[in-house]
Amino acid sequence: MIVLDKVDKIFPGTTVPAVKQVSFQVDEGNICVFVGPSGCGKTTILRIINRLIEPTSGDIYIKGKKVSDKEVNPDHLRREIGYVIQQIGLLPHRTVEQNVALVPRLLKWPEERIKPRVKELLDMVGLDSNEVIHKYPFQLSGGMMQRVGVARALAADPPIMLMDEPFGAVDPIVRGRLQDEFLRLQKEMKKTICFVTHDINEAIKMGDHIVIMNKGELVQHGTPMEILTEPANDFVKDLIGVDREIKLLDLTRSSEIVDRNKEVLGETREKDCFISALDPVQRALETMMKNDSDIVVVRDGEKEIGTICWGDIKKLINKLSGEA
Amino acid sequence: MGFLSSILHWLSNFYDEYLGFINFIIRRWEQVLEYTANHFSLVLTVMFFSLILWISVGLLISRYEKLANTAFGIGNILFVIPSISLFGIFITIPMLGLGRTSAALALILYAMMPMVRNVYRGIKSVEWPIIEAGRGMGMSPRQILFQIQIPMAWPIIFAGIRVTVVMITGIATVATFIGERNLGRFIHHGIARESADMIIAGAVLVSVIAILLDYILGKIEDKITSPGLRKEQEQS
Numbered sequence: 001m002i003v004l005d006k007v008d009k010i011f012p013g014t015t016v017p018a019v020k021q022v023s024f025q026v027d028e029g030n031i032c033v034f035v036g037p038s039g040c041g042k043t044t045i046l047r048i049i050n051r052l053i054e055p056t057s058g059d060i061y062i063k064g065k066k067v068s069d070k071e072v073n074p075d076h077l078r079r080e081i082g083y084v085i086q087q088i089g090l091l092p093h094r095t096v097e098q099n100v101a102l103v104p105r106l107l108k109w110p111e112e113r114i115k116p117r118v119k120e121l122l123d124m125v126g127l128d129s130n131e132v133i134h135k136y137p138f139q140l141s142g143g144m145m146q147r148v149g150v151a152r153a154l155a156a157d158p159p160i161m162l163m164d165e166p167f168g169a170v171d172p173i174v175r176g177r178l179q180d181e182f183l184r185l186q187k188e189m190k191k192t193i194c195f196v197t198h199d200i201n202e203a204i205k206m207g208d209h210i211v212i213m214n215k216g217e218l219v220q221h222g223t224p225m226e227i228l229t230e231p232a233n234d235f236v237k238d239l240i241g242v243d244r245e246i247k248l249l250d251l252t253r254s255s256e257i258v259d260r261n262k263e264v265l266g267e268t269r270e271k272d273c274f275i276s277a278l279d280p281v282q283r284a285l286e287t288m289m290k291n292d293s294d295i296v297v298v299r300d301g302e303k304e305i306g307t308i309c310w311g312d313i314k315k316l317i318n319k320l321s322g323e324a
Numbered sequence: 325m326g327f328l329s330s331i332l333h334w335l336s337n338f339y340d341e342y343l344g345f346i347n348f349i350i351r352r353w354e355q356v357l358e359y360t361a362n363h364f365s366l367v368l369t370v371m372f373f374s375l376i377l378w379i380s381v382g383l384l385i386s387r388y389e390k391l392a393n394t395a396f397g398i399g400n401i402l403f404v405i406p407s408i409s410l411f412g413i414f415i416t417i418p419m420l421g422l423g424r425t426s427a428a429l430a431l432i433l434y435a436m437m438p439m440v441r442n443v444y445r446g447i448k449s450v451e452w453p454i455i456e457a458g459r460g461m462g463m464s465p466r467q468i469l470f471q472i473q474i475p476m477a478w479p480i481i482f483a484g485i486r487v488t489v490v491m492i493t494g495i496a497t498v499a500t501f502i503g504e505r506n507l508g509r510f511i512h513h514g515i516a517r518e519s520a521d522m523i524i525a526g527a528v529l530v531s532v533i534a535i536l537l538d539y540i541l542g543k544i545e546d547k548i549t550s551p552g553l554r555k556e557q558e559q560s
């Protein structure tokens with residue numbers, strides 16, 4: 001869907017490239033997360049994709065079409081690509097409604113189509129549309145602004161979204177909620193997304209595919225599981241941090257290690273700790289700790305399908321560390 | 325009772341000394357009307373052309389940065405020329421001579437510095453992420469100028485316009501020396517005849533015009549400026 005081929009970017013007046021020989025591909029309907037320390041070139045890559053800046057060399061293809069061609073009008077290209085900028089960048093002199101309707105109005109949608117669309121979007125990103133629609137950005141909290149920023153990028157239903165640290169300006173609890181909500185949305189929207197973060201945990205949580213960058217270069221790319229189990233070098237290991245096994249628990253579904261032994265299930269029936277089969281194993285561990293229990297019941301919908309005990313989790317950790 | 329009469333005495337003295345200009349205005353009302361109307365129309369003419377010219381120049385130099393310093397230089401030089409000599413220079417130009425055209429041209433040149441500078445400052449005050457967001461959404465440079473930069477610059481542009489209007493109303497009095505029959509004439513003649521009433525009448529009427537125009541511009545500014553930009557006032 002999106003392909004970058006040997007892209008270089010050297011900013012005028014600098015000698016060190018901000019982006020160096022970067023090539024990758026983002027598949028349709030996937031979230032590709034770019035992660036790396038501040039200044040490693042993540043924002044630069046997004047701005048190259050929607051041609052806010054021109055690469056020094058290399059090509060960019062979207063749906064097989066070379067968009068780095070001079071004939072492609074960059075303004076028109078950008079209207080087809082949702083962009084959530086790092087600094088949010090809501091227009092302070094415009095209401096929430098006018099901010100969200102920006103791209104549809106540029107695309108000359110009829111007003112009777114824009115009105116309901118704005119309401120729909122605000123509700124979709126978890127805002128009370130009646131409450132916020134006529135407010136100005138300065139009247140919103142940081143979390144609300146970020147939601148409006150996401151709604152604005154989604155407004156014209158672009159197939160591609162570029163999201164630059166979209167949940168960066170809020171506290172960790174709100175961030176977690178925004179991430180969950182966005183993943184739920186994405187299940188329905190199936191957009192092709194380039195997502196930038198400097199937080200490896202966010203990358204693992206949000207990414208179908210992760211691209212790790214350092215000093216303008218692509219260090220490693222792969223699925224979260226591949227990155228965690230086969231870090232390419234010390235840089236990646238350091239980035240992942242010491243709690244690699246715990247992170248792996250987050251990537252394994254409970255259904256994969258559930259013990260379907262009905263006898264054990266009978267014994268634990270009284271207890272109040274349940275998780276869903278789709279929850280990560282991490283959730284099983286958290287539920288255990290919260291309830292001071294060493295066993296949880298796993299449900300698939302209403303049906304109880306089995307249990308996970310502390311021993312099962314320990315076995316998984318041993319197996320995963322063995323793999324690494 | 326001596327106390328009361330001394331107060332009355334003091335009041336009537338005060339009136340003669342300082343408020344005698346009211347009598348003057350009442351006595352010479354036809355002339356006052358004529359001079360005020362002339363003053364007003366000169367200021368309005370100057371502001372009309374200044375707005376068109378200097379806002380355009382301000383926008384131009386915010387786009388072509390290289391011209392900015394040149395424009396500021398010219399504006400500053402014009403601004404520091406004493407007004408009486410600037411008027412004087414214009415009347416020596418053939419075709420212009422004594423009269424309204426020379427007066428208006430000189431005043432328009434005075435308006436350059438405060439107006440061009442504020443338009444430029446206003447446009448430049450829009451922070452980078454907001455422009456970047458506009459570009460990122462697919463707005464053309466023109467749309468960014470008219471839908472983001474100018475609307476966001478209004479408070480600073482208006483500050484420039486309001487300072488200019490007050491300033492021009494004041495300096496317009498000097499145009500009386502090159503044939504304008506405006507309120508400056510009262511001040512000029514008042515000085516020549518050592519008549520405080522005339523001087524004060526001229527000065528007060530000039531101030532009233534300035535305050536009135538500033539007030540009207542303030543109202544227009546409130547209408548035009550987005551409430552989203554008025555947060556400081558609202559919160560305090």
Ligand SMILES: Nc1ncnc2c1ncn2[C@@H]1O[C@H](COP(=O)(O)OP(=O)(O)O)[C@@H](O)[C@H]1O
Pocket residue numbers: 011012014018037038039040041042043044045
């Ligand atoms: N417009 C620019 N001019 C010069 N250097 C720039 C410009 N934009 C970014 N850079 C440099 O390029 C590098 C990468 O920046 P950026 O992509 O913003 O990093 P990240 O988003 O990963 O924090 C940095 O060293 C930054 O200073």
Ligand SMILES: [Mg+2]
Pocket residue numbers: 042043044086164
């Ligand atoms: Mg960045």
